[in-house]
Amino acid sequence: MTLRMLGAASLIALAAAGSLQAATPAAGDTLAPPDQQTFSYNVIDEFVTLDPALIEVVDDNDVARQLFEGLLNQDPLGNVVPAGATSYDVSEDGLTYTFHLRPESKWSNGEPVTAEDYVFAWRRVVDPATASNYAWFMGLGGVANADKIVAGEVAPDQLGVAATDPQTLVVTLERPAPFFPQMTANANLFPVPQKVVEQFGTEWTQPGNMVSNGAYTLSERVPQERITMVRNPNYWDNANTVIETINAYVIKDEQQAVTRWRDGEIDKTAVVPAGQFPTLKEELGDEAVAVPNLCTYYYHVNLREDANPALLDPKVREALNLAIDRDVIINAILAGGQKPAYTLTHWATAGWEVPEVPAAAMTQEERNARAKELMAEAGYGEGGEPLTLEILFNTSESHQQIAIAVSQMWKQTLGIDTTLANQEWQTFLDARKEGAFDIGRAAWCADYNEASTFLDIMTSDSDANDSQYLNPEYDALLETALTAEDPLPSYQQAEQMIARDVPILPVYFYSSNFLLDGTVRGWPMENAQQYWYAKDMYQVAEQ
Amino acid sequence: MITYILRRLLVAIPTILILIVLSFMLMFAAPGGPFNSDKPLPAAVLANIEARYGLDQPYVVQIFNYVKNIVLHFDFGPSFKYRDQTVSGLIAQGFPVTLTYGSWAFAVSTVLGVAIGTVAAIRHNTWLDYLAVGSAIGASVLPNFVLSPILVLVFTIWLGWLPAGGWSNGGWEVVVMPVIALATTYVASIARIMRSSMLEVLGSGFIRTARAKGLPMSRIIWRHAMKPAMLPVLSYLGPAFVGMITGSVVIDIYFSTGGIGQYFVNSALNRDYAVIMGVTILVGVLTILFNLLVDILYAWIDPKIRY
Numbered sequence: 001m002t003l004r005m006l007g008a009a010s011l012i013a014l015a016a017a018g019s020l021q022a023a024t025p026a027a028g029d030t031l032a033p034p035d036q037q038t039f040s041y042n043v044i045d046e047f048v049t050l051d052p053a054l055i056e057v058v059d060d061n062d063v064a065r066q067l068f069e070g071l072l073n074q075d076p077l078g079n080v081v082p083a084g085a086t087s088y089d090v091s092e093d094g095l096t097y098t099f100h101l102r103p104e105s106k107w108s109n110g111e112p113v114t115a116e117d118y119v120f121a122w123r124r125v126v127d128p129a130t131a132s133n134y135a136w137f138m139g140l141g142g143v144a145n146a147d148k149i150v151a152g153e154v155a156p157d158q159l160g161v162a163a164t165d166p167q168t169l170v171v172t173l174e175r176p177a178p179f180f181p182q183m184t185a186n187a188n189l190f191p192v193p194q195k196v197v198e199q200f201g202t203e204w205t206q207p208g209n210m211v212s213n214g215a216y217t218l219s220e221r222v223p224q225e226r227i228t229m230v231r232n233p234n235y236w237d238n239a240n241t242v243i244e245t246i247n248a249y250v251i252k253d254e255q256q257a258v259t260r261w262r263d264g265e266i267d268k269t270a271v272v273p274a275g276q277f278p279t280l281k282e283e284l285g286d287e288a289v290a291v292p293n294l295c296t297y298y299y300h301v302n303l304r305e306d307a308n309p310a311l312l313d314p315k316v317r318e319a320l321n322l323a324i325d326r327d328v329i330i331n332a333i334l335a336g337g338q339k340p341a342y343t344l345t346h347w348a349t350a351g352w353e354v355p356e357v358p359a360a361a362m363t364q365e366e367r368n369a370r371a372k373e374l375m376a377e378a379g380y381g382e383g384g385e386p387l388t389l390e391i392l393f394n395t396s397e398s399h400q401q402i403a404i405a406v407s408q409m410w411k412q413t414l415g416i417d418t419t420l421a422n423q424e425w426q427t428f429l430d431a432r433k434e435g436a437f438d439i440g441r442a443a444w445c446a447d448y449n450e451a452s453t454f455l456d457i458m459t460s461d462s463d464a465n466d467s468q469y470l471n472p473e474y475d476a477l478l479e480t481a482l483t484a485e486d487p488l489p490s491y492q493q494a495e496q497m498i499a500r501d502v503p504i505l506p507v508y509f510y511s512s513n514f515l516l517d518g519t520v521r522g523w524p525m526e527n528a529q530q531y532w533y534a535k536d537m538y539q540v541a542e543q
Numbered sequence: 544m545i546t547y548i549l550r551r552l553l554v555a556i557p558t559i560l561i562l563i564v565l566s567f568m569l570m571f572a573a574p575g576g577p578f579n580s581d582k583p584l585p586a587a588v589l590a591n592i593e594a595r596y597g598l599d600q601p602y603v604v605q606i607f608n609y610v611k612n613i614v615l616h617f618d619f620g621p622s623f624k625y626r627d628q629t630v631s632g633l634i635a636q637g638f639p640v641t642l643t644y645g646s647w648a649f650a651v652s653t654v655l656g657v658a659i660g661t662v663a664a665i666r667h668n669t670w671l672d673y674l675a676v677g678s679a680i681g682a683s684v685l686p687n688f689v690l691s692p693i694l695v696l697v698f699t700i701w702l703g704w705l706p707a708g709g710w711s712n713g714g715w716e717v718v719v720m721p722v723i724a725l726a727t728t729y730v731a732s733i734a735r736i737m738r739s740s741m742l743e744v745l746g747s748g749f750i751r752t753a754r755a756k757g758l759p760m761s762r763i764i765w766r767h768a769m770k771p772a773m774l775p776v777l778s779y780l781g782p783a784f785v786g787m788i789t790g791s792v793v794i795d796i797y798f799s800t801g802g803i804g805q806y807f808v809n810s811a812l813n814r815d816y817a818v819i820m821g822v823t824i825l826v827g828v829l830t831i832l833f834n835l836l837v838d839i840l841y842a843w844i845d846p847k848i849r850y
Contacts, residue, residue, distance in 0.1 A: 046625060047625075047627075048624065048625055048626055048627075049625070049626040049627045050627060051626065051627065054626050128591040128594070129591075129595075130591075131591045131592045131594070131595035131596075132588075132591075132592075133578065133580075133584060133588065133592065135587075135588045135591065136584070136585050136588050147587070150585075150587045150588055150591065151587040152587070152591075202621070202626075202627070205627045206627070222636065222710070222801055223625065223628055223632075223633055223636050223637070223801065224636075224637065224795070224799075224800075224801040224802075224805065225709070225710050225799060225800070225801035226709075249709065249799065250799060250801070251708065251799045252796040252797075252799065252805075253708075253796060253797050253799075255692070256695070256707055256708050256797060256798075256799065259695060259699060259700065259707040260706075260707045260708060260709075262700075263699065263706070263707060265706070265707075265709075424812070425575070425812065426573070426574060426575025426576070426579055426812070426814055427573075427574045427575055429575060429579045429580070429581070429583075430574045430575050430579070431574075433583065442581070443581065444581075444582075463582075463583035463584070463585060464582060464583055
């Protein structure tokens with residue numbers, strides 16, 4: 001498929017999916033009365049910020065998607081559908097995106113949403129004065145001059161985004177980024193109201209000050225306790241919204257959240273306390289939910305020159321990788337619908353097909369046998385030179401349990417000793433960055449729903465490459481994928497390269513577990529990033 | 544007396560300054576920083592953020608600017624972690640919460656603790672005394688992270704009387720469990736201090752004289768023994784009051800109260816320098832003030848003490 005066709009295909013998909021958005025009660029559902037159309041859920045930690053330019057964590061993004069509306073939304077399957085834009089075109093070279101905005105879109109104060117609002121918002125994200133943690137996101141999408149503006153080399157008004165008329169937004173990229181439309185569903189690329197931001201400064205996100213263009217507006221915000229959002233009568237599709245109020249409670253104790261869910265106070269919990277999923281599933285049935293979560297749990301192997309010399313031998317690394325019995329970790333420790341990982345990219349990533357790698361095809365007996373052979377060839381472990389490795393992880397019960405299990409597996413299969421070192425989070429991050437470890441725990445979560453969000457972290461210049469895997473061949477492969485008509489083969493080759501060189505030991509693919517009240521309809525179970533929109537949901541009457 | 548109070552308040556200023564400098568030194572010595580995360584920030588992004596919060600300045604300049612902003616503008620700066628909030632805003636929001644349940648816990652624990660301690664002392668070596676001492680020891684080894692789930696189990700899950708958590712507007716039903724959870728260990732400590740000090744007072748000469756005169760026991764306790772027996776309790780109550788009204792991390796997290804107790808731990812874990820400093824100074828100032836108040840009460844209770 002050429003890029004032009006890809007663009008055209010997207011347009012068609014957008015038009016077809018358009019009617020699916022908004023809360024459409026299924027046949028046979030009896031809606032609960034309006035005073036019961038409330039959706040309450042809990043988060044584990046206080047919201048960091050509601051300013052789209054600054055948002056980086058999932059919980060803040062969730063709130064922003066209710067309050068604001070970007071160019072495109074995700075449908076329940078994770079495909080992009082029209083939202084602030086009704087359609088877009090892509091130039092032949094894949095470098096220019098033209099978004100056609102929805103003319104009836106309004107801010108909550110009744111003023112129209114224009115292309116200028118997007119231009120203002122996007123420049124603000126990269127402006128050094130904004131000091132956004134997520135300023136790099138615009139550069140990731142390849143928006144022209146984004147990285148230079150962040151570095152202070154050129155002025156923010158040089159960003160590759162322009163309003164050619166109030167309803168047309170033209171985005172210029174430096175390099176093709178097939179995933180760019182996906183990125184517009186992220187809060188950082190939402191429009192913000194220029195006048196309000198300029199009038200109130202950092203206070204503009206406070207209730208009473210904030211003006212937004214989404215299906216809901218901010219009504220109350222009590223730090224460390226809750227956020228309340230109510231329907232926005234000026235939202236263009238307000239007529240099709242059913243949920244009246246959204247409450248987001250900060251409940252840090254996971255067990256307390258379950259108690260409050262049982263009490264009927266909240267409809268959805270953030271998580272299920274570790275280890276409780278199987279029993280809750282048995283008790284609650286469909287109300288105990290497991291969905292894929294685009295994060296991968298893995299161990300870094302330290303490949304620095306001054307690292308443990310044994311780890312520089314690929315045979316040792318492969319033996320370590322093979323000797324980890326993932327099924328034990330998933331079934332006996334986590335027990336929440338996770339899947340074993342032999343590769344880096346999460347299996348549920350859009351457009352992704354997990355490539356065949358040798359380790360995945362073997363049984364655990366075969367893996368163990370092969371691991372023993374490799375270790376013997378390398379001359380370590382039983383009958384060879386004694387080897388002691390340290391697993392470094394941040395203090396947490398489940399990381400500890402996994403590390404203990406892995407050390408047992410290595411001891412039994414390979415005859416090597418492992419010491420466990422746990423550190424407080426910040427200390428741990430420093431140690432991992434500086435390479436003060438043999439094996440270091442890590443997890444990576446997708447920034448957008450495409451394989452390169454995972455594979456990029458193993459490139460030589462990636463800040464997240466704490467293994468220090470430096471392979472020009474790998475870097476080149478990902479570079480070609482950027483302009484390829486179909487990047488999948490390059491991505492799969494990259495995975496096979498990782499499987500061959502073993503700079504990391506993938507352990508498992510995350511899942512999300514939570515409790516969801518049976519009266520809530522429209523939760524996007526099959527959306528891998530769990531991008532949910534309360535405007536597409538509704539409460540049915542209790543049976 | 545007035546000069547004494549003024550002198551104490553003046554001494555408080557260098558004390559707070561030393562507190563600020565020491566806290567800053569400890570903060571900078573701790574590894575990591577407020578903007579570290581699992582996804583490392585590109586250098587240019589990190590530089591912009593550090594410039595925004597003045598972290599690119601030398602330590603001395605940072606401390607100087609911090610103190611200057613407090614003195615000139617009473618500005619404790621923005622939170623590094625919660626980017627929509629200022630430190631003053633977070634404290635203004637959370638302190639009334641902990642002040643509410645902390646004051647109740649203080650009243651409950653003082654009244655109960657003094658009463659139990661006094662009864663135990665008067666009925667020394669009887670079953671009442673053993674019961675009081677026994678339950679005090681029991682209560683003091685029952686930490687609030689054990690007690691809180693038990694309270695929820697009983698009052699929410701079994702009886703269905705109280706909500707499991709939240710604060711909303713601080714109605715009595717959300718305050719009850721935090722107060723019980725916070726007060727219990729304090730009741731135990733106060734009862735033990737009160738008992739031993741009451742025993743000591745009851746054995747002293749002037750009480751024996753009062754008894755010899757034939758005064759009724761209740762009058763002896765109220766008129767003569769209570770005041771001197773309260774002195775050791777009082778010196779415990781000053782810091783205890785500060786401890787209670789600044790909340791508890793366990794209670795704030797477990798009951799989702801939104802109080803400031805959680806910042807003492809979370810801000811350190813998050814390396815949210817501005818919030819660490821804010822709550823440290825708050826506790827410092829309150830401690831100095833209440834210690835002063837205790838000393839003034841001492842002079843009022845015990846005429847032998849003069850400043």
